[in-house]
Amino acid sequence: MRRKSPETLAVHGGEPRRYDFDALAAPIVQTATYTFRDTAELVAFFEGRTSREEEYGRYGNPSVRLVEQKVAALEGAEDGIAFASGMAAVTTAILALVKSGSHVVLFSDCYRRTRQFVTTFLDRFGVSSTLVPPADLDALEAALRPETKLVVSEAPTNPYQTVPDLPRLARICRERRIKTLIDSTFATPVNLRPIEHGIDLVVHSATKYLGGHNDVLGGVLVGKQGLVSIVRDLRHVLGGVLDPHAAYLIHRGIKSLAVRVRQQNASALAMAQTLEGHPRVRRVWYPGLASHPNHEVARELMTGFGGVVTFELDASLEETSAFIDACEIPRIAPSLGGVESLIEQPALMSYFELTTEQRQAVGISDSLVRYAVGIEDADELIADLLRALG
Numbered sequence: 333m334r335r336k337s338p339e340t341l342a343v344h345g346g347e348p349r350r351y352d353f354d355a356l357a358a359p360i361v362q363t364a365t366y367t368f369r370d371t372a373e374l375v376a377f378f379e380g381r382t383s384r385e386e387e388y389g390r391y392g393n394p395s396v397r398l399v400e401q402k403v404a405a406l407e408g409a410e411d412g413i414a415f416a417s418g419m420a421a422v423t424t425a426i427l428a429l430v431k432s433g434s435h436v437v438l439f440s441d442c443y444r445r446t447r448q449f450v451t452t453f454l455d456r457f458g459v460s461s462t463l464v465p466p467a468d469l470d471a472l473e474a475a476l477r478p479e480t481k482l483v484v485s486e487a488p489t490n491p492y493q494t495v496p497d498l499p500r501l502a503r504i505c506r507e508r509r510i511k512t513l514i515d516s517t518f519a520t521p522v523n524l525r526p527i528e529h530g531i532d533l534v535v536h537s538a539t540k541y542l543g544g545h546n547d548v549l550g551g552v553l554v555g556k557q558g559l560v561s562i563v564r565d566l567r568h569v570l571g572g573v574l575d576p577h578a579a580y581l582i583h584r585g586i587k588s589l590a591v592r593v594r595q596q597n598a599s600a601l602a603m604a605q606t607l608e609g610h611p612r613v614r615r616v617w618y619p620g621l622a623s624h625p626n627h628e629v630a631r632e633l634m635t636g637f638g639g640v641v642t643f644e645l646d647a648s649l650e651e652t653s654a655f656i657d658a659c660e661i662p663r664i665a666p667s668l669g670g671v672e673s674l675i676e677q678p679a680l681m682s683y684f685e686l687t688t689e690q691r692q693a694v695g696i697s698d699s700l701v702r703y704a705v706g707i708e709d710a711d712e713l714i715a716d717l718l719r720a721l722g
């Protein structure tokens with residue numbers, strides 16, 4: 333059968349036709365543990381002679397499984413596993429795939445906490461790493477060593493939204509038996525499905541588009557069953573499990589994922605196009621614009637370009653802050669992907685401790701703005717933005 337559309341999979345993917353009590357909506361199975369009828373059932377469970385799945389809350393929960401199966405269906409993956417946050421998913425997955433002596437390659441624009449985990453934390457345990465320039469696959473190839481076990485990237489990255497050529501990345505790594513992990517939080521499975529391009533593992537901060545309402549933290553990892561089960565075993569030990577109530581909120585959020593993301597794609601593209609011609613704007617980074625360095629790759633791989641628009645004003649740090657304060661619809665907050673538009677000035681957020689010169693050195697200018705489009709009316713968002721630009 334032809335693969336179903338993201339719209340249909342978001343609503344029905346990974347779900348049974350009916351739940352207990354003939355309920356239509358997914359139940360929240362709010363329990364810490366599960367009971368056995370007698371010791372014989374317990375023995376049968378451990379010997380794998382029953383179809384029951386649950387034993388104890390850290391090892392699994394039916395509400396959490398629904399999230400895992402729905403995201404796996406959307407990504408076209410065999411299996412999935414959910415976590416308490418995106419970072420719990422990223423760190424557990426990386427830890428499960430390396431050991432002392434392993435080498436990991438990251439792109440230098442990778443999520444700050446992922447980079448911190450690999451370059452400072454794993455480094456203490458004898459795992460080395462190399463950072464290569466964004467989307468530069470020649471540099472990636474040159475950085476690989478016999479002990480390289482894993483390549484990690486986002487697609488698109490934050491804040492400049494570079495998009496690596498995933499089929500080529502997958503080919504380079506597969507030839508050398510190196511695993512690939514793509515953080516696809518910015519893209520969502522509506523816009524990009526890395527597994528279809530040969531990537532081994534895909535991770536999401538469900539806090540962003542999957543949950544979609546800025547009210548819950550979570551993370552999901554999907555991929556081939558064997559690999560996912562290695563990560564699952566480590567989750568059983570580390571314990572970063574998703575709570576059943578949070579799972580319910582994420583599962584409910586995903587139902588509207590495709591319609592939200594399609595609207596966010598359209599609004600962000602319109603906003604990016606408007607900003608690109610504006611006299612107060614120095615530069616816009618949006619993979620849907622022909623001016624973006626990875627536009628061709630993005631067009632090849634993605635069916636939409638996402639809801640985040642990054643731009644640099646022709647302005648000082650203070651003037652940029654004044655512009656942000658003058659916007660009336662977006663709220664000032666870190667994060668993205670929810671129904672509410674959010675705006676931030678990276679120089680004052682993730683890079684606050686640095687001086688202007690240090691920021692410049694890591695490629696973050698004082699007048700950089702990240703606008704994460706919500707589901708408000710696009711014309712009203714753009715009118716608000718233009719008024720604030722003056």
Ligand SMILES: *Cc1c(COP(=O)(O)O)cnc(C)c1O
Pocket residue numbers: 417418419420422443486490515517518537538539540549550551
């Ligand atoms: C937010 C984010 C994370 C971390 O997710 P949390 O749910 O906040 O732990 C990881 N990667 C990307 C790209 C993100 O945007």
